[in-house]
Amino acid sequence: MPLMLPSESAAARSIVGVADDLFAAVRGMGDTRIRSGVLIVVDGLGAIDLRAHAGHARFLTGRMTKRDTATSVFPSTTAAALTSILTGTWPGEHGLVGYRVLDRSRDRLVNQLSEWEAAGIDPRVWQASSTVFERAKDAGHPAYALGIAAYAHSGFTHATLRGAEFVAVASAAERVEAAYALAAEHEGAIVYCYLADVDKAGHKHGVDSSEWIAALEDVDAALSRPVPDGVGAIVTADHGMIDVPAHRQSVFDETSPGMSDVRHFGGEPRMVHLYLEDGVDHDRAAERWRSGTDGVADVATRAEAIAAGLFGPRVTDAAASRIGDVVLAARGNRALYDGTAADQRGRGMIGQHGSLTPEERQVPLIRLGALAR
Missing domain, CATH: 3.40.720.10 (Alkaline Phosphatase, subunit A)
Structure with missing residues (x-):
């Protein structure tokens, strides 16, 4: 698709x-x-x-x-x-491709605004x-x-x-x-x-x-x-x-199709990076998410998003490693949340962006x- x-x-x-x-x-x-x-x-x-x-x-x-x-x-x-x-x-070159992205070397999500020190990231290396x-x-x-x-x-x-x-x-x-x-x-x-x-x-x-x-x-x-x-x-x-009203929030939990494939639910509510478990086929996972988010979000694999030029005309290997295996761009005034996360305070946010x-x-x-x- x-x-x-x-x-x-x-x-x-x-x-x-x-x-x-x-x-x-x-x-x-x-x-x-x-x-x-x-x-x-x-x-x-x-x-x-x-x-x-x-x-x-x-x-x-x-x-x-x-x-x-x-x-x-x-x-x-x-x-x-x-x-x-x-x-x-462009983001595909400087490498800051979202709000929370995966540092694959440490297998952890890193907030690109506030967690550099806590994650031990060197700004001159991460953003070169x-x-x-x-x-x-x-x-x-x-x-x-x-x-x-x-x-x-x-x-x-x-x-x-x-x-x-x-x-x-x-x-x-x-x-x-x-x-x-x-x-x-x-x-x-x-x-x-x-x-x-x-x-x-x-x-x-x-x-x-x-x-x-x-x-x-x-x-x-x-x-x-x-x-x-x-x-x-x-x-x-x-x-x-x-503005995203509360009734326009889509919340995904353990029972949602495709969530069993997800190791890290990153990005932000209007542009989600899904980092999949090892061995999960990206195309098949994207199809499951398309079915589960019909009318709510545009869904693409990392390869599709890069080919479409979403992150700019050039994407470095480092930047590509931080892009989700599957990305979800919210449509209209929708927002997508990880219902399995311990901290749900972000769901109180009204004005949003990212898509x-x-x-x-x-x-x-x-x-x-x-x-x-």
Whole structure:
């Protein structure tokens, strides 16, 4: 059964390498030359949800035309997408192919955002692609990354922000202000500013909640401050989000067809990596899961997903080893859960992402300051 992929415009811009495009403008390699550049990533802010709440984000939507969008990667999740933005490579190359993926050398699932140290993973080995900050540093340009203090020394930070000087700043407004100040002060700098509050509010309360709207308003206000003269800024996101009500959850337990084949149930609820027991035929297992998830998810073997280009045009051996033997991409506003897991707290999450819907994959790509159209 062929894997059905969403149709996308041939002219659609990808988030892959957005940071490199900004750095090229700093270096004068194109039609636009800027003194320094600021990349602002608003985690979880999809273009569709942004437009749907335009009244609460008048600054951003007032500067966003129909062309000012980009397409996220697959899976449309933070670990994969942020790494693609900052390295200029697809998940199949940088290797962060999901939220929780299998380290086959240790036969354990590893959370790609928070378990690097606990799993004994070396970020430079696990994620070997160079970052835009390393390329900037090699070319003699200052590089900075602004986030909250708790992220300063994490494994994920070392995997994606190496080469940049990390600057801890508490609030979104202060972070944007500090990013612009660094860009104004340091000629030729590339500055990365990460804003997480929209994503956090969406996961906990949903994208139509008052909490999500308040977070959006705070971000919009923070970004409305003037960009310093000669500085160019790009506002984008790693992915969007879709609300999953409790009655749209599919839970698989010991009685579910195909679960007896599964050794590890990884990924996340909207893009599951199934790692099978030794000796299980992948094609037959995929057929069982297709029967058991009819109308709920698109199902593919690892080989089918790679051949379809889901993880990008090139997939390294290391990345391939982390992709599930079978992958499940949730359709519509569905989510898929491992009912055998001891910890079921994740089932309380409302806003979710990871799959192939436009809500998850279409993100803003708004140019400000010296890059404004």
